[in-house]
Amino acid sequence: MQIQWIMNNNVYLSVQHLTISFAKAEDPMVYDVSFNINRGETLALVGESGSGKTLIAHSLMRLLPNVFISGAIIIDNQSILDAPISELTRIRRSKVSYIFQEPSSALNPVLTLGYQLLEVAKGEGKKFQVLNLLKRVGFRDPNRILNTYPHELSGGMQQRAMIAMALINRPQLFIADEPTTALDVVLQKQILNLIQSLQKEFNFTVLLITHDFSLLRQMAHRVCVIRRGRIVECGTPRDIILYPRHEYTKLLSQSILTLSESNRRG
Numbered sequence: 050m051q052i053q054w055i056m057n058n059n060v061y062l063s064v065q066h067l068t069i070s071f072a073k074a075e076d077p078m079v080y081d082v083s084f085n086i087n088r089g090e091t092l093a094l095v096g097e098s099g100s101g102k103t104l105i106a107h108s109l110m111r112l113l114p115n116v117f118i119s120g121a122i123i124i125d126n127q128s129i130l131d132a133p134i135s136e137l138t139r140i141r142r143s144k145v146s147y148i149f150q151e152p153s154s155a156l157n158p159v160l161t162l163g164y165q166l167l168e169v170a171k172g173e174g175k176k177f178q179v180l181n182l183l184k185r186v187g188f189r190d191p192n193r194i195l196n197t198y199p200h201e202l203s204g205g206m207q208q209r210a211m212i213a214m215a216l217i218n219r220p221q222l223f224i225a226d227e228p229t230t231a232l233d234v235v236l237q238k239q240i241l242n243l244i245q246s247l248q249k250e251f252n253f254t255v256l257l258i259t260h261d262f263s264l265l266r267q268m269a270h271r272v273c274v275i276r277r278g279r280i281v282e283c284g285t286p287r288d289i290i291l292y293p294r295h296e297y298t299k300l301l302s303q304s305i306l307t308l309s310e311s312n313r314r315g
Contacts, residue, residue, distance in 0.1 A: 061254045062086040062222055067120035069104055079104050079278040091255040093269035101278040102258045106226050110141050146215035150227035152207035156199040162210050163195030170217045182213045186243060205236040226258040241268055262301050274298045
């Protein structure tokens with residue numbers, strides 16, 4: 050099916066009728082998913098584990114090997130599914146950054162953080178850029194961090210280093226895939242506050258992938274709920290949590306309300 054789209058300078062990411070399957074004869078893992086994210090906006094894609102959230106996130110830059118993808122993915126008015134590899138590589142390096150849920154698996158354990166950050170940085174004064182950004186994400190002694198290996202840092206510090214690496218070239222789309230899953234509650238709040246602060250400063254667009262309904266009010270401007278590879282409902286965090294329409298959304302929102310009530314009683 051040929052997908053047509055209308056250029057819109059306010060929309061940074063547009064996903065239209067996205068369908069993903071591992072074989073042509075198999076039922077799709079993601080089916081007919083559509084959503085837009087405006088420039089500077091945060092959209093949360095929320096659902097339980099295995100619902101297809103991460104498949105969608107990885108498909109945006111064609112990071113999925115040996116899959117069948119149809120529909121349209123438009124980033125900054127440019128078609129991703131039609132882009133040649135050379136152009137796709139340029140977009141990956143200059144426009145889009147990922148934060149994954151396990152920073153220890155994304156960072157190279159045998160290279161210092163300084164080497165990895167400087168390898169990603171571009172232009173003149175790379176070391177100054179890296180040191181400045183490490184300070185911005187909360188490292189008090191960035192010069193020491195440059196000579197540190199990932200395993201020498203705590204999980205929260207590794208996540209901060211990943212955020213610095215993701216932001217070093219000022220991406221316009223920031224994809225955060227369960228960015229706080231492995232962290233305790235205090236660190237979760239710190240990392241989420243950091244992402245929000247940096248988003249305001251650099252005005253990038255955020256796609257937040259999460260199974261945690263409790264993050265929606267703090268992080269998202271809009272929310273899409275996904276179940277078994279299909280979007281069942283979209284709306285503001287307030288509407289999704291307090292006035293859900295779909296039965297699946299009602300179950301998710303009720304679990305959050307019940308947890309909040311238990312916490313108040315405790």
